[in-house]
Amino acid sequence: MAQMTGNEQFQRWLAQVNQECGSFAARPLEGEFFGHLETGYTRALKLSTVTSANVNLYRTKNEIKNHNDSWFYTVFQLEGLATIEQNNRQTVIQPGDITLVDASRPCSLVWQQPSRQISLLLPRSLLEQQLRVGEAHCVQRLSKNLPMVQMSHRLLQESMSNHELSGSESEAALEAIVCLLRPVLQQQDVQPSRRDRQFEKVIQLIESHLQSEMLRPEWLANETGMSVRSLYRMFADKGLVVAQYIKNRRLDLCARELRSAADDEKLAGIGFSWGFTDHSHFSTAFRQRFGISPGEYRKRHR
Structure with a gap:
């Protein structure tokens, strides 16, 4: 079988992202593109592990209107750096960091070097039961040095490796992640205009x-x-x-x-x-x- 060209690999990766993560557009950056996507579903835990380099993945209003927006993408950075933009705010997350991206609003993710991250779908209704989420909470770097962020990473990794979780147990794990992140997100609150x-x-x-x-x-x-x-x-x-x-x-x-x-x-x-x-x-x-x-x-x- 003939080896795929770089453009064919890019198109195949983007198609897989659209199938598993929602509607996105993308453009390759300078340098050699690399993209790989692994998906995992442990009952209520719906997540994707994205490994990529030299690519810009983004959502505009056109992509959003054709896709379910009742989620937040909870990004757990594992390796490398990622630059994320939303609501006229930009942040760079490092290994161990976490950030929230609102699926109902335009966003952009840039990987200019080899990067690996887990994107966990967090239901909007679940998060808003405990916290009224606004612009101030999205695309904020939740530092790897914060204890609640470290515990969230460990809980996610352990839940992913345990394939025997029941439906109620996986829902409890998802709720626990929200509980861990809530005090960190509340610290991001600013005096409203x-x-x-x-x-x-x-x-x-x-x-x-x-x-x-x-x-x-x-x-x-x-x-x-x-x-x-x-x-x-x-x-x-x-x-x-x-x-x-x-x-x-x-x-x-x-x-x-x-x-x-x-x-x-x-x-x-x-x-x-x-x-x-x-x-x-x-x-x-x-x-x-x-x-x-x-x-x-x-x-x-x-």
Whole structure:
């Protein structure tokens, strides 16, 4: 069999990344490209080990709109350096460091030397149960010198090597990683600006009215004393669309209920309780966000 050219290897690697990690674009950098991807699924622990050099992997709004954005990529750096950008912030992570990348916003990862890292998919709903994650928490270098970061690395490595973990045990390991990272992420909090405080007020208003039929952009703008245009611009500055954000939060809470729903509980009723008056629309929206139907989601979390 003929040996693959450098471009063929690059295209094959990118196709594998898109299949396993979500929709990305990429471009080779100067020097010889190298890329290898290993995936692992230990029940709730969904991760990929990326080994690469001389390549820029990135997501724009075009890639994001065609992919599930209900995750954070939790990057555990193993070898070499990686330069990561998001929200007009850039950081360089070293072996032992950890950082969070928001799957719902554009980002860029650059490897200009041989690098190896683990990317763990961390459900947004799980992280936000314990911490309201904002821009200040993403693409921050969580240093290898911090005890909680060291413990998170060890827990991930031990969980990966134990293939006998049950579903509940792997979920507990995932929750433990969140608990370990929470105090480190909270230390990244900065004094919010007036605009950030206003955005937080809007978010809190959304959270408290997710089951209300009146929750729409026009109502939000009126309640917070701003124009609809200003409201849309505020969310756009965060890389978000207000109506999409509301729908995704409702879907996240539907998913939470489905994980504990009885077999005889009507799926349409769960969707209706969170603002989805049309079951067909609810089922379509749920599949777009989570990749499977509400019924299949419930079965998988049995």
